[in-house]
Amino acid sequence: MARRNEHSRDELREMALAAAETLLDQQGSEALSTRKIATAIGYSAGSLYQVFKNYDDLCWQLNQRTLAMLLAALDTDAAQTLNPGAALQRYGQQYLAFATQWPQRWSLLFEHSTPLDLDTPDELEQAITQLFGKIEQPLSQLFTDRSAEQISEAARTLWAGVHGIAVLRAHNKLFQVQGGADAMASTLLERYILGWQQEISA
Amino acid sequence: MARRNEHSRDELREMALAAAETLLDQQGSEALSTRKIATAIGYSAGSLYQVFKNYDDLCWQLNQRTLAMLLAALDTDAAQTLNPGAALQRYGQQYLAFATQWPQRWSLLFEHSTPLDLDTPDELEQAITQLFGKIEQPLSQLFTDRSAEQISEAARTLWAGVHGIAVLRAHNKLFQVQGGADAMASTLLERYILGWQQEISA
DNA sequence: CAATGTAATTAATCGCTGTTTAATAAAGTC
DNA sequence: GACTTTATTAAACAGCGATTAATTACATTG
Numbered sequence: 001m002a003r004r005n006e007h008s009r010d011e012l013r014e015m016a017l018a019a020a021e022t023l024l025d026q027q028g029s030e031a032l033s034t035r036k037i038a039t040a041i042g043y044s045a046g047s048l049y050q051v052f053k054n055y056d057d058l059c060w061q062l063n064q065r066t067l068a069m070l071l072a073a074l075d076t077d078a079a080q081t082l083n084p085g086a087a088l089q090r091y092g093q094q095y096l097a098f099a100t101q102w103p104q105r106w107s108l109l110f111e112h113s114t115p116l117d118l119d120t121p122d123e124l125e126q127a128i129t130q131l132f133g134k135i136e137q138p139l140s141q142l143f144t145d146r147s148a149e150q151i152s153e154a155a156r157t158l159w160a161g162v163h164g165i166a167v168l169r170a171h172n173k174l175f176q177v178q179g180g181a182d183a184m185a186s187t188l189l190e191r192y193i194l195g196w197q198q199e200i201s202a
Numbered sequence: 203m204a205r206r207n208e209h210s211r212d213e214l215r216e217m218a219l220a221a222a223e224t225l226l227d228q229q230g231s232e233a234l235s236t237r238k239i240a241t242a243i244g245y246s247a248g249s250l251y252q253v254f255k256n257y258d259d260l261c262w263q264l265n266q267r268t269l270a271m272l273l274a275a276l277d278t279d280a281a282q283t284l285n286p287g288a289a290l291q292r293y294g295q296q297y298l299a300f301a302t303q304w305p306q307r308w309s310l311l312f313e314h315s316t317p318l319d320l321d322t323p324d325e326l327e328q329a330i331t332q333l334f335g336k337i338e339q340p341l342s343q344l345f346t347d348r349s350a351e352q353i354s355e356a357a358r359t360l361w362a363g364v365h366g367i368a369v370l371r372a373h374n375k376l377f378q379v380q381g382g383a384d385a386m387a388s389t390l391l392e393r394y395i396l397g398w399q400q401e402i403s404a
Numbered sequence: 405c406a407a408t409g410t411a412a413t414t415a416a417t418c419g420c421t422g423t424t425t426a427a428t429a430a431a432g433t434c
Numbered sequence: 435g436a437c438t439t440t441a442t443t444a445a446a447c448a449g450c451g452a453t454t455a456a457t458t459a460c461a462t463t464g
Binding site for chain 4: 005033034035045046049054055
């Protein structure tokens with residue numbers, strides 16, 4: 001068959017990733033496959049290997065797009081105008097909301113573990129660094145007398161905490177109250193900050 | 203071939219689960235398969251279906267054993283003699299240590315999401331409830347004037363927080379400092395408790 | 405325009421997976 | 435010893451990621 005140049009390489013890549021996102025959203029990561037993606041865009045499965053190194057590479061590129069979406073979702077300029085504590089609260093709520101809105105994409109982002117041979121792509125690591133940077137900013141406003149390392153560690157701790165809440169909620173069954181995740185993240189952030197301020201004044 | 207009754211049903215089940223744990227520890231959950239497990243115990247893959255409903259069921263039973271191990275690891279009576287704050291710290295460190303010692307089993311416990319059709323087995327839910335109970339005890343000692351619901355929510359929040367730290371550490375690359383997880387969990391617990399106490403006195 | 409070379413696309417194949425089915429062999433029963 | 439029951443397996447099925455050879459379309463040259 002081979003209708004050549006009907007789509008450019010980049011077009012094919014974009015079509016495949018878009019189709020994969022749709023399949024992922026509708027059927028979950030378990031049901032995702034090269035054959036289904038290829039069929040969805042009217043190509044053969046083998047053609048995907050001209051655009052992706054392998055299935056793992058395709059997943060990384062999916063995750064990269066998801067991370068970009070997540071960063072954009074946290075990029076409301078409202079965070080700039082709010083006071084630092086409220087900004088942190090807002091980040092937490094937005095993170096949980098993102099995990100709710102895109103459960104499958106968000107889940108793939110963290111369930112897809114690096115298969116030991118290759119390490120995390122640079123662009124993914126940069127996005128994660130960017131994510132932590134967002135949290136460090138209001139934190140450094142709140143704790144001006146703390147070192148950059150302490151701010152960085154606190155940012156990672158708080159993000160890990162909110163992430164853990166999202167993880168447990170995603171795996172159902174761990175919370176009886178459904179609306180509890182938001183409140184839990186809120187108190188986690190509030191009490192951590194209050195406690196840290198208490199440490200300093202002591 | 204069919205040498206019958208060489209092993210009882212329960213023996214076969216035990217052999218399969220033990221072999222699966224070895225394979226899991228050595229090669230990870232991705233490499234685990236019914237054929238490999240069966241070969242390891244000198245049986246055919248089909249024989250496993252007399253003891254396990256399906257592969258998912260086998261994973262659930264693996265996870266059940268892992269949860270039992272985790273509960274046992276947290277069952278040091280030292281927690282009873284320590285003051286509440288130190289007991290919580292100890293639980294956190296022991297949880298992180300468990301995730302370090304059994305990375306593959308611990309990972310399977312949370313990566314293996316329920317495939318929608320069947321819900322989490324009762325025995326697993328009970329074990330999780332037991333886990334939360336352990337955390338609630340020192341918390342209720344620290345915060346005697348709080349309601350059971352508030353204690354319960356705090357226990358889940360703190361456990362989610364420590365769990366999130368373990369998750370991020372397991373997926374490598376998210377922390378530059380390797381020994382940082384312990385310190386992060388420690389400060390998370392300490393500052394949360396301090397902050398909560400501050401809330402009360404206010 | 406025709407011939408050649410090149411690159412895209414696919415059908416077929418490989419080895420793997422979980423799962424089911426029919427055949428087989430051993431044990432229990434009368 | 436004959437018959438039933440049950441454990442066990444080999445074989446098959448559908449699907450997976452990945453590779454390969456063949457085919458088809460395009461581009462380039464003479």
